[in-house]
Amino acid sequence: MNSSGVMAAKRRRRPRGRTQIRDVARLAGVSAITVSRYINDPGKVAEDTRERIAAAIDKIGYIPNMVAKGLSSNRTNIVAAIIPTITNSIFAAEVSGLSDVLKENGHSLLISESGYSLEREAELIQTMIAQRPAGIVVTGQVHSERGAKLLRTVEAPVVETWEIGAEPIDMCVGFSNFDASYRMVTGLIEAGYRRIGLICAPITANDRAARRREGYLAAMGGAGLDIVPGWMRDAKFTFHEGARAMGELLDDHTELEAICCASDIFAIGGAMECQRRGVRIPEDIGICGFDDLELTRMFNPPLTTVHVPRYEIGEKSAAMLLARISSEKTVERKVDLGFEIVWRGSTHPPSSSR
Amino acid sequence: MNSSGVMAAKRRRRPRGRTQIRDVARLAGVSAITVSRYINDPGKVAEDTRERIAAAIDKIGYIPNMVAKGLSSNRTNIVAAIIPTITNSIFAAEVSGLSDVLKENGHSLLISESGYSLEREAELIQTMIAQRPAGIVVTGQVHSERGAKLLRTVEAPVVETWEIGAEPIDMCVGFSNFDASYRMVTGLIEAGYRRIGLICAPITANDRAARRREGYLAAMGGAGLDIVPGWMRDAKFTFHEGARAMGELLDDHTELEAICCASDIFAIGGAMECQRRGVRIPEDIGICGFDDLELTRMFNPPLTTVHVPRYEIGEKSAAMLLARISSEKTVERKVDLGFEIVWRGSTHPPSSSR
DNA sequence: TTGTAAGCGTTATCAG
DNA sequence: CTGATAACGCTTACAA
Numbered sequence: 128m129n130s131s132g133v134m135a136a137k138r139r140r141r142p143r144g145r146t147q148i149r150d151v152a153r154l155a156g157v158s159a160i161t162v163s164r165y166i167n168d169p170g171k172v173a174e175d176t177r178e179r180i181a182a183a184i185d186k187i188g189y190i191p192n193m194v195a196k197g198l199s200s201n202r203t204n205i206v207a208a209i210i211p212t213i214t215n216s217i218f219a220a221e222v223s224g225l226s227d228v229l230k231e232n233g234h235s236l237l238i239s240e241s242g243y244s245l246e247r248e249a250e251l252i253q254t255m256i257a258q259r260p261a262g263i264v265v266t267g268q269v270h271s272e273r274g275a276k277l278l279r280t281v282e283a284p285v286v287e288t289w290e291i292g293a294e295p296i297d298m299c300v301g302f303s304n305f306d307a308s309y310r311m312v313t314g315l316i317e318a319g320y321r322r323i324g325l326i327c328a329p330i331t332a333n334d335r336a337a338r339r340r341e342g343y344l345a346a347m348g349g350a351g352l353d354i355v356p357g358w359m360r361d362a363k364f365t366f367h368e369g370a371r372a373m374g375e376l377l378d379d380h381t382e383l384e385a386i387c388c389a390s391d392i393f394a395i396g397g398a399m400e401c402q403r404r405g406v407r408i409p410e411d412i413g414i415c416g417f418d419d420l421e422l423t424r425m426f427n428p429p430l431t432t433v434h435v436p437r438y439e440i441g442e443k444s445a446a447m448l449l450a451r452i453s454s455e456k457t458v459e460r461k462v463d464l465g466f467e468i469v470w471r472g473s474t475h476p477p478s479s480s481r
Numbered sequence: 482m483n484s485s486g487v488m489a490a491k492r493r494r495r496p497r498g499r500t501q502i503r504d505v506a507r508l509a510g511v512s513a514i515t516v517s518r519y520i521n522d523p524g525k526v527a528e529d530t531r532e533r534i535a536a537a538i539d540k541i542g543y544i545p546n547m548v549a550k551g552l553s554s555n556r557t558n559i560v561a562a563i564i565p566t567i568t569n570s571i572f573a574a575e576v577s578g579l580s581d582v583l584k585e586n587g588h589s590l591l592i593s594e595s596g597y598s599l600e601r602e603a604e605l606i607q608t609m610i611a612q613r614p615a616g617i618v619v620t621g622q623v624h625s626e627r628g629a630k631l632l633r634t635v636e637a638p639v640v641e642t643w644e645i646g647a648e649p650i651d652m653c654v655g656f657s658n659f660d661a662s663y664r665m666v667t668g669l670i671e672a673g674y675r676r677i678g679l680i681c682a683p684i685t686a687n688d689r690a691a692r693r694r695e696g697y698l699a700a701m702g703g704a705g706l707d708i709v710p711g712w713m714r715d716a717k718f719t720f721h722e723g724a725r726a727m728g729e730l731l732d733d734h735t736e737l738e739a740i741c742c743a744s745d746i747f748a749i750g751g752a753m754e755c756q757r758r759g760v761r762i763p764e765d766i767g768i769c770g771f772d773d774l775e776l777t778r779m780f781n782p783p784l785t786t787v788h789v790p791r792y793e794i795g796e797k798s799a800a801m802l803l804a805r806i807s808s809e810k811t812v813e814r815k816v817d818l819g820f821e822i823v824w825r826g827s828t829h830p831p832s833s834s835r
Numbered sequence: 836t837t838g839t840a841a842g843c844g845t846t847a848t849c850a851g
Numbered sequence: 852c853t854g855a856t857a858a859c860g861c862t863t864a865c866a867a
Contacts, residue, residue: 144636147844148844149844157854158855159844159845159854164846172852173852173853176853188634190611191845192611193845194548194557194845195552196845197548197552197845198546198552198845198846198859198860199845199858199859200847201847216568216573219567219570222592223566223567226592227594230608235591235612236591236593238580238591239589239590254589255589256544258559259546259547280542282498365775366776367775370779399781403781421720421721425720425721425724426753427753427756427757502860512839513861514861514863515837518836525836526837545860546860546861548860550861550862552843552859553843554843555843555862
């Protein structure tokens with residue numbers, strides 16, 4: 128042995144903790160690669176070898192190192208999702224759908240929150256790409272220039288969720304927020320409402336809200352009704368903000384006959400504000416929401432709203448990513464999961480549903 | 482060159498897509514390790530070298546490969562969290578706290594849902610360990626035997642959240658669910674209530690619910706009041722289930738004066754059921770909840786509840802993990818974040834708060 | 836301050 | 852069906 132052998136010994140790193148594939152291999156009397164084959168596709172290994180390896184794994188409690196696997200195979204089993212905020216329950220439901228499908232297929236879910244900021248989203252996309260995810264889920268179809276560029280050049284498949292109006296960067300899953308809002312407002316007009324207010328989230332960095340607002344404007348304009356700036360209020364996604372916006376409309380615009388809320392959060396908060404003031408629903412004012420949260424069904428009266436496929440958006444996104452991950456075959460690029468207007472007691476019913 | 486050189490050439494893998502550190506190094510005219518130093522601690526690199534590297538990174542859009550980094554350094558920047566379900570907003574808030582602190586410190590968050598199953602939790606712990614996370618967050622202090630063993634032997638620091646009654650496996654953050662429930666019920670008794678019902682989540686695989694139930698029993702028993710099995714109902718975490726349980730109690734036990742709900746979800750669902758039936762709150766029946774969801778403040782009347790530090794549990798868990806990750810110094814093992822009984826209009830006030 | 840060499844734990848590739 | 856070897860992209864250890 129020459130001096131480099133000595134040097135090599137000195138340079139050896141500290142031993143690491145976990146057992147590894149070679150420990151299993153030694154115990155089973157096979158090579159590491161055979162254990163690797165057993166783990167990834169047991170069918171490639173002979174029956175008796177299989178049994179010895181299984182016994183060895185069980186004995187030493189071997190847990191594969193996905194980091195090493197990821198580096199070696201150049202693919203991880205991690206899917207990254209970037210959502211505005213997990214505390215909005217529509218995104219929690221989406222994440223649940225993602226999580227359920229992914230874990231059934233041996234994938235893990237990395238979550239991060241952009242806080243409805245496109246700059247933050249771009250940073251997170253970069254952070255996620257650093258993890259070399261097998262797939263990426265983002266919210267909406269509007270991104271910062273930098274974010275969009277990263278998504279366009281990343282190797283992993285990308286799904287944009289919750290809106291399908293534009294051409295996707297790669298794939299998209301959701302429904303038309305414009306159509307949903309348009310149909311909701313058109314229904315209100317059919318029901319006899321003429322002076323209809325709007326409570327909507329700020330449309331900055333939120334194309335879903337922007338499309339819902341546009342749907343309202345198009346329906347009002349299309350019916351030849353007045354569009355009054357004072358009838359429209361911004362609100363952040365809290366019940367309190369919904370109540371505040373409703374209170375302002377009630378104070379300043381007693382002429383309003385119905386309030387269209389671009390989120391059930393506003394509708395519920397707003398409806399509670401009405402209760403507090405003794406404003407009767409739907410006798411004194413009609414209220415409709417958006418998203419069909421469980422609470423809208425429980426409310427007194429139950430709230431008219433738009434049912435959206437929030438859990439299904441997660442499920443379908445995961446399924447599409449998995450399809451692309453497991454094969455090169457082209458899958459659907461644009462998936463419309465639809466929506467449904469649900470007429471309940473908080474508004475008069477439209478003529479078509481009478 | 483001997484034949485092995487030829488073989489090596491044949492064995493070369495396909496080139497991969499992303500730019501890597503050596504591309505940056507070449508462009509900047511330095512070695513890879515210098516770029517590595519620049520990325521991990523720019524102070525170790527000379528000013529002008531720094532500038533050249535920065536320019537090179539910017540030019541080719543280099544994004545570090547955290548998988549390779551993780552394997553090489555034997556530490557990832559991923560924290561794994563296992564929660565019962567993301568759709569219960571208390572856990573969504575916790576996740577938000579985790580996410581905020583972790584991303585400030587360059588860590589990413591891997592989320593998985595156990596669905597209130599200890600077996601599922603154990604599987605997920607194993608899946609998470611395979612990713613070699615820098616830290617692990619689990620919910621509660623009760624685990625399956627296998628899950629507990631994995632948590633005890635894993636190298637990463639572990640935080641158990643939402644309950645601090647038992648000795649932690651490693652660290653725990655939360656509050657005493659027993660004390661909170663005990664104090665709530667004691668307060669109701671002080672307020673003059675004697676016949677108090679309970680709506681609680683199934684206590685299987687949920688030590689937080691179990692402790693809340695025990696707190697109720699201890700307070701009732703301690704005050705010499707009747708403990709009637711029929712006054713206690715199980716409910717899953719939906720508003721509908723809360724309403725159903727409340728309906729049953731209202732139907733079967735007209736003698737009840739107050740209902741203690743071990744979750745605001747039950748309290749809100751239950752209170753809506755009361756509204757539906759024309760049962761007045763608090764005149765006909767007192768209702769209190771647990772968790773202090775935003776909606777409890779908005780409700781008419783506002784609901785008495787227990788404020789719990791849900792966002793802070795996430796924040797603190799992340800902070801404790803980070804402290805342990807960055808140093809070997811011992812940090813607190815058991816952190817009591819406390820709780821606060823919030824008396825609102827859905828119950829008569831206790832004498833002590835008059 | 837910078838560089839060289841070895842190694843992280845797994846899998847791709849080629850060979851038998 | 853099984854194995855030997857190199858490689859994945861980065862960092863550790865050591866050296867200059």
